[in-house]
Amino acid sequence: MADTYYYDVLGISPHASDFEIKKGYRRQALLNHPDKNIGNGDANKKFQEIAEAYRVLSDPQLRAHYDRMGRDGIERQDGHSATDASEMFEKMFSGESFQDWVGDNTILQDILTLSDLHNANNGSDMDSRFTTVVPTHLIDEGDSYFDTRSQLDEAVSYGQFDHRKYQQQRKFERNEIKRAKITKFQEESRLKRRRRVEYVTEKLASKLDAFAGDRHHRRRYLVDIEREAELLKLESFGVYILNTIGEVYTQKATEHGWYNTMGFLSTAWYYPRDKFASAKDTARTVWGLLDAQQAVKEAKLDEMDATEAERIKKERGAEQDLLEKIAAGKLLMSCWGLVKKDLTSVLKEACDRVLYDEGFSEKVLETRAKALMAIGEIFANVHRDPNDQVTEGLFEKIISDSYELSKQRTTKKRNSKLDSKDRPEATDGMAF
Template sequence: MVVDTEYYDLLGVSATASAIEIKKAYRKKSIQEHPDKNPNDPKATERFQAISEAYQVLGDNELRVKYDKYGRKEAIPQGGFEDAAEQFSVIFGGDAFASYIGELMLLKNLQKTEELSAADEAEKEKENTESKDESTASNKTDATAAASPSAPTAANSNESDDKAKGSPSDLSVHDGSKKVEQVGTETKKKKTKLEQFEEEQELEKQKRIEQLSKTLIERLSILTESFYDDACKDSFKRKFEEEANLLKMESFGLDILHTIGDVYYGKAEIFLASQNLFGMGGIFHSMKAKGGVFMDTLRTVSAAIDAQNTMKELEKMKEVSTNDSPLLDKDGNEQVKPTTEELAQQEQLLMGKVLSAAWHGSKYEITSTLRGVCNKVLEDDAVGKKTLIRRAEAMKLLGEVFKKTFRTKVEQEEAQIFEELVAEATKKKKHT
């Protein structure tokens, strides 16, 4: 029995509600009470904050146990409650899928990549400038020496002797105005900051794949290390159907589930087919998978270009709307100023295009990571062929469960509204 039901009441669930029910209730309530959905209600923000606090406690197993036993005062998070808008935004792209796909780094690293690329360019320009200055100074010195010849000094004589003996007095040689550091007969090329960063990221990716493959082996072992009969397979399916029903309500959760399912199913199918028909079946499925990778690449690039074009169109519309002087199009006709509503519609369209591009980029990264994980799981030299075949069959079964997961019409509408609100909140946060 719980000593306080206030948080449960705020979310509209019973004290015996499951983690799935609590998360679903939070999503529904947060959409209903979000300040953007209630602009004329001064108490909406207060209710939204209270719902966020309730979820931060009831959504954490340890805090929920404390709350049930001792009440609200004993269940306050160690660092205090997060801002409601911050907590709301965190759920967008949250860590619910971390044990399947790891942390997504592609979009996070875009800004870092741009910064390092710019730093490398600046350093290159600086080196070129210094090289030109050095060359100019050297030419002036040579010109002065040529105009005023004099008898060789002792130092010059020694230098001449060194050259005659073939023993260079310096480890550096000059090629025009450039200094090249030599070790033996090989030239050492200095790595750019971007190259160093990319190498570090590749190492981190391999570590993630290593950890994720261990986690996947543990998941599959629920079936592979059991009696492996139909009853166990049904139990395995039911367990992951329940998990999929929770994950599908995450932002882009259904898309991520289907992506995981496609890779698991496809990789398992390739492995199992390679065990028959002298491996010819595996080659066919492998070629089919490569075709899918190519199409994913095209979609990623296409979505990014589409978002970029929409952004340029919005910039033009804003320029026309804020310019006091009339602007003419390419035919010399005056452009009609867009209304506030038209600008808002274009911003909404851009938000959708940016989200689409972000998803395609993320999907590309997810797919790449999962392929590495599946390869590691199915090419494990530490176990026998029988175990690998069982792993592949269990992986195919899990992939099937994820591929078949769907949202009801009500769930789809709820998830869509939630994603739009979070995207709007994220956009506002970036502008502040």
């Protein structure tokens, strides 16, 4: 082996498994994150080295090349993030390990793209210039081509330019172009989602059908699922995603049992419950987005003049840092709310296709339902050991820290208000 530097950075053996590489990365990333090493000038450099080491060792081809050639044989990305920002954003809530379970999760990227289309520039620079042009001065009267004013009037005898009408026409054309782009994007998104559901359905059917066999085979199968769950929970938001998959699987397996017992009458029980739960999740997601938006506004002071905003931030001091951490956590949590809602929708549709496929016998469908319930219970019961910081990713840590800071800030403000009031009046009010 030519070089062991990257292994040393992650604190692992050169013969480490993929699981050990991922665990080593999570441990070192948590210990050396710049937010936890404020004042340490080398923290950023160390964190980049950890990310670079993980990028190389987590890729089988790059790792093999590194083992043979060392760091000199690896194409470095000095001065740049080890992972492209858009790629990290797409995979934040479902890494490659979850591909066969949830497909490509691009809901956040799609929302940003759609937002860009809606907020597209209302016209080119040339169009915007017309807003400041005086209609009667569209042609330069000093142009040497025209000798007299009468020749100029004759040249524009087609009529005076209607500036307002022109602007309305241009606005209409821009809106039509924007509408066409949005419609095309929505059609592509629907097609992409349909393909995603088909992919997840195919993979899920394959996993459930592998459950068929004798009792010993099924036990070995579930042990493999448990091992996979232990690995998957190390992914970004891994525990969150596993629990969501588990909840959907157990719900759909239960519904299938009700359907086999009562037929279509079972829908009178679980359909309203499902709709109510969906509406509740939607309300929670919307509230989370509004709460995050308010927290970001409070922290960034975007609506204020830049000078005034800087002055307020300096006055806040440590309070400003606290507000930014709270906003970051709430923003991530609101993003997870959107991802979870989209993820739940895809999983439910895939489960329905697998459990009610008329091309298979009742016996096969019943076996699928049992497998779905078994996997669902395993995933739903996955949790993070509070004493094991390795299984808590950086993004999850930001959310948990944000929650604690927000709770402390709320308690502090409440106590401050109580202290500012007159004691006898506060006591009377509480007694009432």
